[in-house]
Amino acid sequence: MELNELSIKLASFETEGANFESFLIANEGEQDVLQVIVDGNDELPIFVTQTEEQLVCISYLFNENEVKPELLNELNEALLKLNVPIPLSAFAKIDEQYAIFGALAVSSSIDEITHELVTLADNAIEALDAVTMYLND
């Protein structure tokens, strides 16, 4: 599914009690990104990127400079350990940003994509809530 098609479908889609807003960050000749907001939580948007094989959905959680320096290692280890139990999503780091992400096959249906988005959005909020103890006050 193309990103603009996904955007149109999301506008009228509701699943698992959640609704979606989305807009395309057009990036001429480079990589298009679809910004998706689940249930109005625009603080933790999900950025959807399409490659030839997969749809990558990323939500940025916090910057490394927000982490208490003395707890950085402990946090990294905790995130690695939580990667497997957390459903459908995994933790990642992109440049200085910690993120949570999920990847789907490009052939995924709208139901699969929205399920991923809703799960990712929930995971992102829960993850952020769980790691606040590691963040600067």
Add this chain to the structure above:
Amino acid sequence: MSILKKLFTAVRGGAREVGESIVDANGIRIFEQEIADAKNALAKAKKSLTEVMAKEMQTKRKLASLEDSIIEHENYAGEALEKGNEALAVEIAEKISEFEDERAEHQQVLDGFSKHVILLKQQIKEAEKSIKENQRQLTMVKTTDSVQKATMAVNSTLNTNESSMVNARQSLERIKQRQQDRQDQLAAAKELEAAASGADLKAKMAEAGIGSTPKSNDILERIKAKQNK
């Protein structure tokens, strides 16, 4: 070196500037070229394979017909001997010898074709493996590249929108506040609905014993009062 190892090296130590490309466009082109080359080789090998297999079959047919001819002529030679025609038998034997030479030649050709088929099948397997492997690595390279470009696009949008530049703690507070607001709204709506339907007030009055006496009781009292008059 595998792509994953290269990526590890690029990521390690943070020698890279933020936004600086982990994979150069050249790397992607090289992979794409390698895949294209392998696909070409694969197509060629498959075409050769069908050709060689066709020739192999032709040669096998030829060998079978030679075999038939030899048996046939052996029978003829036998018949000639039975009829005491030794001269003809010798002539037939010479013909058989020709057939046998031809058979040996074709057998050699067939062996050559059979070896070629094995070789081509091996090449096809290798080309297919190489395509699959290169495609897997290309996916890694391309995903790294897309995610990086996407991040840059996202960053440039966020940077132009100051209000989004809040830290994670603030974000979480806001989300929790929103979730709480929603719950409050839901509870308030329920309360409102209960009040509108009057259920709330009636319930309160009933509890206080007001207005809840059944009408039939009143009527009965009234009738009794009339009878007593």
